[in-house]
Amino acid sequence: MQISMTRRVFLAKSSLVIAATALSGRIELFNASPVLADSSLPFKPHAFLEIGADDTITVWVGQTNLGQGTHTGIPMIIADELDAAWERVTVKMALAAEPFKSPVWHMQATGGSTSIRHRWDLLRTVGAAARQMLLEAAAEQWDIPVQKCLAQQGKVFHPDGSSLSYGQLAAAAGKRAVPDNPPLKDPGDYRIIGTQRARLDIPDKVAGRTAYGIDFRTDDMCVAVVARPPSYGAVPESHDAGAAMAVKGVVKVVELDNRIAVCAETTYAAMRGREALDIKWSSGSHPHLNDETLDELLQEHLSRSGVVAQNEGDVETALAGASQTLEQSYRLPYLSHAQVEPINCTAHVEKDRCRIWIPTQGQTATQETAAGLTGLPVEKVEVMTLPAGGGFGLRGEQDPVVDSVMLSKSLGRPVKVIWSREDDFAHDYFRPASHCRIQAGLDTHGRMVAWSHKVAAPSVMSRVMPHYVKDGLDADAVSGITDMVYLVPNKRIDYVMVDTPIPVGWWRSVGYSANVFTVESFMDELAHAAGADPVQFRLDHLEKGTRPYNLLAYLAEKSGWNDQAPEGRARGVALTSCFESIAAHVAELSVDTGGRVTVHKMYCAIDCGTAVYPDAIRAQAEAGVVMGMSVAFHERVRFRDGGVYTGNYDQYPLLKMPEVPEIEVHIMENDVKAGGVGEPVLPSVAPALANAMFAASGVRLRNLPFDTAQLKTA
Amino acid sequence: MITLQVNGTSRQVDVDPETPLLWVLRDNLGITSVKYTCGIAECGICTVLINGAAVRSCSISVAEAGAQKITTVEGLPDDHPVKRAWIEKQVPQCGYCQPGIMLQTVDFLSRQPDPTDEQINDAMDDVICRCGSHPRIRKAIRRAAEIAIKHGG
Numbered sequence: 001m002q003i004s005m006t007r008r009v010f011l012a013k014s015s016l017v018i019a020a021t022a023l024s025g026r027i028e029l030f031n032a033s034p035v036l037a038d039s040s041l042p043f044k045p046h047a048f049l050e051i052g053a054d055d056t057i058t059v060w061v062g063q064t065n066l067g068q069g070t071h072t073g074i075p076m077i078i079a080d081e082l083d084a085a086w087e088r089v090t091v092k093m094a095l096a097a098e099p100f101k102s103p104v105w106h107m108q109a110t111g112g113s114t115s116i117r118h119r120w121d122l123l124r125t126v127g128a129a130a131r132q133m134l135l136e137a138a139a140e141q142w143d144i145p146v147q148k149c150l151a152q153q154g155k156v157f158h159p160d161g162s163s164l165s166y167g168q169l170a171a172a173a174g175k176r177a178v179p180d181n182p183p184l185k186d187p188g189d190y191r192i193i194g195t196q197r198a199r200l201d202i203p204d205k206v207a208g209r210t211a212y213g214i215d216f217r218t219d220d221m222c223v224a225v226v227a228r229p230p231s232y233g234a235v236p237e238s239h240d241a242g243a244a245m246a247v248k249g250v251v252k253v254v255e256l257d258n259r260i261a262v263c264a265e266t267t268y269a270a271m272r273g274r275e276a277l278d279i280k281w282s283s284g285s286h287p288h289l290n291d292e293t294l295d296e297l298l299q300e301h302l303s304r305s306g307v308v309a310q311n312e313g314d315v316e317t318a319l320a321g322a323s324q325t326l327e328q329s330y331r332l333p334y335l336s337h338a339q340v341e342p343i344n345c346t347a348h349v350e351k352d353r354c355r356i357w358i359p360t361q362g363q364t365a366t367q368e369t370a371a372g373l374t375g376l377p378v379e380k381v382e383v384m385t386l387p388a389g390g391g392f393g394l395r396g397e398q399d400p401v402v403d404s405v406m407l408s409k410s411l412g413r414p415v416k417v418i419w420s421r422e423d424d425f426a427h428d429y430f431r432p433a434s435h436c437r438i439q440a441g442l443d444t445h446g447r448m449v450a451w452s453h454k455v456a457a458p459s460v461m462s463r464v465m466p467h468y469v470k471d472g473l474d475a476d477a478v479s480g481i482t483d484m485v486y487l488v489p490n491k492r493i494d495y496v497m498v499d500t501p502i503p504v505g506w507w508r509s510v511g512y513s514a515n516v517f518t519v520e521s522f523m524d525e526l527a528h529a530a531g532a533d534p535v536q537f538r539l540d541h542l543e544k545g546t547r548p549y550n551l552l553a554y555l556a557e558k559s560g561w562n563d564q565a566p567e568g569r570a571r572g573v574a575l576t577s578c579f580e581s582i583a584a585h586v587a588e589l590s591v592d593t594g595g596r597v598t599v600h601k602m603y604c605a606i607d608c609g610t611a612v613y614p615d616a617i618r619a620q621a622e623a624g625v626v627m628g629m630s631v632a633f634h635e636r637v638r639f640r641d642g643g644v645y646t647g648n649y650d651q652y653p654l655l656k657m658p659e660v661p662e663i664e665v666h667i668m669e670n671d672v673k674a675g676g677v678g679e680p681v682l683p684s685v686a687p688a689l690a691n692a693m694f695a696a697s698g699v700r701l702r703n704l705p706f707d708t709a710q711l712k713t714a
Numbered sequence: 715m716i717t718l719q720v721n722g723t724s725r726q727v728d729v730d731p732e733t734p735l736l737w738v739l740r741d742n743l744g745i746t747s748v749k750y751t752c753g754i755a756e757c758g759i760c761t762v763l764i765n766g767a768a769v770r771s772c773s774i775s776v777a778e779a780g781a782q783k784i785t786t787v788e789g790l791p792d793d794h795p796v797k798r799a800w801i802e803k804q805v806p807q808c809g810y811c812q813p814g815i816m817l818q819t820v821d822f823l824s825r826q827p828d829p830t831d832e833q834i835n836d837a838m839d840d841v842i843c844r845c846g847s848h849p850r851i852r853k854a855i856r857r858a859a860e861i862a863i864k865h866g867g
Contacts, residue, residue, distance in 0.1 A: 066807075066808055067806065067807030067808030067809055067845055068807065069807075198801070198804065199804055201806075201809070202800075202801055202804060202805075202806055202809070203801060205806040205809030205812060206787075206797050206800045206801055206805075206806065206809075206812065206816070207787070207788070207792070207797070208746075208747025208786065208787035208788050208813045209747075210809060211746060212746075212749075212810060214746075214749075214750065215740075215746035217744070223741075248730070266737065266741040266742070267737055267740070267741055267750075268733050268734065268737035268741065338844055339808075339844055340749075340751050340757070340759060340808070340810045340811050340842065340843075340844050341749070341751070341808070341810045342750065342751070387808070387809075388808060389749070389808050389809075389810030389811075390808045390810065390844045390845060391808075392844075420753060421751060421752045421753055421754075615804060619804065619807060619847070619850070622846060622847075622848075622849045622850070623807060623845050623846030623847065624846070625846070626843075626846030626848055626849075627844070627846050630846075648752055648753075648754055648756060649752050649754075649756045649757050649842060650754065650756050654842050654844060655846075655848075656838075656839045656840075656841075656842075657834070657835045657838040657839050657841070657848055657851070657852070658835040658836065658839050660835075660848040660849060660852070662849075663849050
């Protein structure tokens with residue numbers, strides 16, 4: 001019965017299918033080819049790799065296509081170990097299923113730059129196992145030892161030069177067991193990993209053929225928009241359902257808890273219907289919440305004693321004995337994801353199953369949400385992950401799943417819930433605001449002897465994974481500080497949790513997005529206090545020969561750091577280590593007397609271990625600069641009267657084309673395990689800019705977004 | 715009934731004439747390459763060509779569009795210099811904004827066939843790409859201009 005549901009995930013023509021089961025969290029590969037012949041077999045397989053008699057090679061990917069390139073990078077890894085002919089490789093998005101869960105997180109989700117780094121061995125083993133089976137099949141057919149056979153470019157070669165294609169061998173290979181520990185390639189033998197390839201999803205995106213979540217249609221579907229409370233804690237006190245129903249195309253008005261949905265035959269009718277509802281909302285729970293009161297709240301929390309996140313050595317004594325001490329405070333705002341495709345989800349609840357089509361970053365969470373609402377077992381919730389128009393951490397949230405499932409139950413037909421742009425800004429799960437104070441001491445040689453750092457910020461973990469919050473400590477809120485790369489003998493990190501009604505969530509590079517700005521800005525302040533060059537000061541506090549040390553030295557060389565900056569320009573540097581990779585930026589800019597900042601050039605260097613797909617790494621690094629600059633110069637969510645004030649992109653401007661500088665990306669060679677890419681390339685952008693602005697003007701900007709008016713000298 | 719000319723074909727729709735063209739193209743005609751994002755002509759992602767000029771389809775009613783020639787990205791031939799350049803320079807990340815930006819490029823290059831970087835920056839200062847594909851968009855516009863000049867396209 002389970003097999004009949006999942007068998008159709010296989011392609012009808014495939015002869016060799018490498019699939020997996022995940023029992024007690026451990027993923028085991030097996031040959032699923034016999035399932036095609038015998039539907040009574042008692043397991044529930046999902047394929048990673050299928051090889052057809054016609055030489056087609058299909059790679060199934062369980063992670064979301066957000067445009068980050070993993071839908072090409074993952075097939076590249078499997079194809080390389082398989083020694084496949086790359087032209088025959090296609091990629092398909094898998095359904096939500098156990099084997100696609102992260103072996104580290106034990107859930108299927110796309111975030112934390114984990115798509116490849118959590119599956120590095122698994123993906124290579126899938127390709128290597130199939131290759132070994134094809135080699136064994138050829139050896140048997142030719143009656144020669146397997147060691148005499150050579151796999152290359154989708155064929156197995158006989159010592160006499162004749163060959164059989166993988167397609168010709170697939171059926172015989174499909175009768176063999178998956179080898180336990182197939183040999184994996186040495187990095188020097190890679191033929192696809194590390195090479196330039198065209199991204200597999202780009203032709204459809206350029207042609208306008210890619211159907212994102214918001215584009216999904218199915219028979220008898222209706223579209224719903226939901227009126228949500230304009231301020232925290234508000235509920236509808238009255239509304240005019242009749243006026244909404246009078247709009248042509250509106251099908252039904254449904255009250256859901258604290259919100260009201262309008263379902264219609266078209267999106268526009270649903271939106272018009274929602275306007276017609278004329279809802280009177282209650283005043284909400286926090287009528288005095290606004291930008292100023294939030295700022296005061298965070299500032300007040302910064303003066304409280306928090307919980308100790310880290311305490312090494314004796315900071316107080318070291319500070320007392322320091323030759324000079326420095327203390328500064330920094331403030332960062334709430335940020336919106338501002339992903340371009342509005343939040344959406346389509347659900348169809350039937351008697352014995354629930355189908356969901358969604359551009360989600362959280363497949364397992366989606367299954368569990370729908371199972372909870374319908375009473376169906378999790379495996380009866382089929383989640384079809386559609387390409388997403390950006391995500392940046394927001395798309396694991398479950399609100400659209402809840403609403404579309406509830407509405408489909410209510411209407412008995414498929415329902416697509418769409419948020420308007422105003423909904424997206426008003427009901428985002430924001431990157432938390434954060435205030436911090438840092439104090440450090442230097443000895444007479446300009447070496448750091450102590451670092452004390454207190455962060456006051458709302459906690460993401462408390463809502464998303466409360467079991468990870470122990471005694472008021474959200475480790476994510478201090479990430480980038482507790483694990484900072486610099487050597488300091490005495491270190492103390494405190495965290496003060498700030499409770500507000502504003503929902504906060506994962507946002508690209510999460511805690512690092514805020515804390516690397518403050519650490520790297522303050523490192524620059526210390527370098528100047530010590531009279532040291534900012535790169536040299538950092539190198540002096542890194543262990544020689546480590547990856548951060550090597551990467552920073554590499555970037556200094558590539559950016560010509562030790563040469564004079566071009567006339568009228570100044571440079572700043574910053575370094576990050578996160579998500580198993582190291583990244584650093586050098587900003588080159590000028591500031592005119594009116595305080596106008598022109599960023600001329602940004603250098604980015606990254607050590608992400610094995611650079612699986614260099615062009616995608618470059619694209620992510622370029623993107624990190626653009627998003628990082630956008631955050632640094634423009635982005636801030638505003639609040640007023642107990643709710644979100646920011647309404648649309650006109651009030652949340654993003655970086656525009658004229659502001660985008662020349663970007664030079666350098667990928668440092670390192671053949672260790674592949675690390676993350678999408679997130680590590682972001683955090684050091686803003687501090688590199690702040691440090692360069694200081695070098696240019698002598699003015700230190702410690703709050704984001706930058707108030708460049710402070711740089712005015714005329 | 716309103717008759718629209720979309721990608722060289724006459725299409726009839728029975729809708730409120732005040733309906734934004736965006737929603738008629740998407741919901742009534744199923745042309746989903748035209749994307750909804752801001753709804754207030756702020757982001758440029760819903761851009762279509764009307765008689766060759768870039769127009770924000772969220773902010774023009776279907777009645778205003780009337781019988782004028784509407785082009786969406788599907789209406790550009792596969793070998794169009796802009797499509798070729800976008801693939802060659804591997805521009806899209808999530809790709810959601812690209813059809814609108816490509817169409818704005820088509821309009822821009824028709825008026826400015828050999829643009830400087832500064833002209834490109836000015837022409838593209840009213841479109842949004844959250845992924846940050848800007849450096850590649852700039853390269854692709856230059857490349858599309860080159861292809862068009864070389865092939866008289």
